[in-house]
Amino acid sequence: MKRNWNWAVWTGASLVFLGVISYPLFFVRFPALRDFPWANLPMIALGLVLLALGLVRAFRRSDLFRGKTFGSVLAVLALAFSGFFLYGIFIGARHVLPASHGAPQVGQTAPDFTLPDSQNHPVSLTGALNSPFTLESTTRAATSAVKAAGVILIFYRGYW
Amino acid sequence: MMAISVDSPADSEKLRRSQGYTFPILSDAQEDVIRRWDLVHLHGRRDGADISRPAEFLIDPSGKVRWVNLTEDFVVRARPEEALAAFDAMNKSSPSGQ
Numbered sequence: 001m002k003r004n005w006n007w008a009v010w011t012g013a014s015l016v017f018l019g020v021i022s023y024p025l026f027f028v029r030f031p032a033l034r035d036f037p038w039a040n041l042p043m044i045a046l047g048l049v050l051l052a053l054g055l056v057r058a059f060r061r062s063d064l065f066r067g068k069t070f071g072s073v074l075a076v077l078a079l080a081f082s083g084f085f086l087y088g089i090f091i092g093a094r095h096v097l098p099a100s101h102g103a104p105q106v107g108q109t110a111p112d113f114t115l116p117d118s119q120n121h122p123v124s125l126t127g128a129l130n131s132p133f134t135l136e137s138t139t140r141a142a143t144s145a146v147k148a149a150g151v152i153l154i155f156y157r158g159y160w
Numbered sequence: 161m162m163a164i165s166v167d168s169p170a171d172s173e174k175l176r177r178s179q180g181y182t183f184p185i186l187s188d189a190q191e192d193v194i195r196r197w198d199l200v201h202l203h204g205r206r207d208g209a210d211i212s213r214p215a216e217f218l219i220d221p222s223g224k225v226r227w228v229n230l231t232e233d234f235v236v237r238a239r240p241e242e243a244l245a246a247f248d249a250m251n252k253s254s255p256s257g258q
Contacts, residue, residue: 028235031237031239034235034236034237035233035235035236089235092234093233093234093235094232094233094234096201096204096234097201097213097214097230097231097232097233097234098198098199098200098201098202098213100197100198100199100213100215100230101198102197102198103197103198103199103215103228103230104197104217104225104228105225105228106225106226106227106228107224107225108224108225109222109223109224109225110217110219110223110224110225111193111196111197112223113192113193113196115164115186115187115188115193116169116186116187117169117172117184117185117186117187118169118170118172118173118175118176118184118185118187119169119173120169123162123184123186125162125219125223126223128162128184129219129221129222129223130221149220149221149247149250149251150218150219150220150221150226150247150250151161151162151218151219152161152162152216152217152218152219152243152247153161153162153163153164153216153217153218153219154161154162154163154164154215154216155163155164155165155194155197155199155212155213155214155215155216155217156163156164156165156212156214157165157201157204157205157211157212157213157214158165158166158167158171158211158212159165159166159167159171159205159211
């Protein structure tokens with residue numbers, strides 16, 4: 001007798017795979033979904049549930065459904081894959097970065113520096129803090145030059 | 161606003177053009193500043209090279225640090241709203257434009 005294709009096992013495993021892989025490839029671009037994997041966790045959870053249901057019927061009704069062997073292999077892979085993901089996001093990601101205790105703290109004076117910008121012109125922190133920038137106002141016909149109100153400095157990893 | 165990484169000026173220029181950024185993107189290829197600010201992420205790059213950890217600072221006109229964001233979680237970064245809120249808070253405590 002020809003047994004039925006156990007779609008739940010395959011769909012479940014695909015969902016888990018998709019749920020993990022879509023985080024770095026897609027959802028990481030959205031800050032809210034990057035800070036906490038709101039989109040990925042439901043996909044992975046649903047995938048694991050489907051996989052479990054498929055596996056149960058493969059074993060209980062092996063006369064009707066296929067997937068005992070393949071389902072077990074997929075289940076182990078899916079569990080390993082989602083475990084790897086959860087570990088990476090919730091534990092690994094919090095132990096990657098240095099503590100940076102020596103970084104300038106609130107109230108301290110930021111050490112000055114001079115570095116080349118992307119066109120090789122030297123730019124210094126004090127220079128940026130002291131350089132006037134042009135404030136264009138729609139309410140005033142004239143543009144007024146005021147001193148910078150501060151500088152937001154962003155250190156980033158680079159190599160994008 | 162200014163950004164700093166270990167990328168070469170040429171790489172930063174590529175990024176600036178592709179994203180249309182108008183702020184300066186500074187190149188600290190020797191990690192001088194990144195080291196002095198204690199922001200080095202040892203072997204942070206995939207190939208094992210040292211890079212800067214993600215970090216954001218707000219510096220007031222006198223050169224004092226007014227806000228710092230040193231994320232402990234690799235996947236969580238400061239959002240623009242947070243930096244703007246810090247900026248507003250600074251301007252409230254010492255009126256802007258000075």
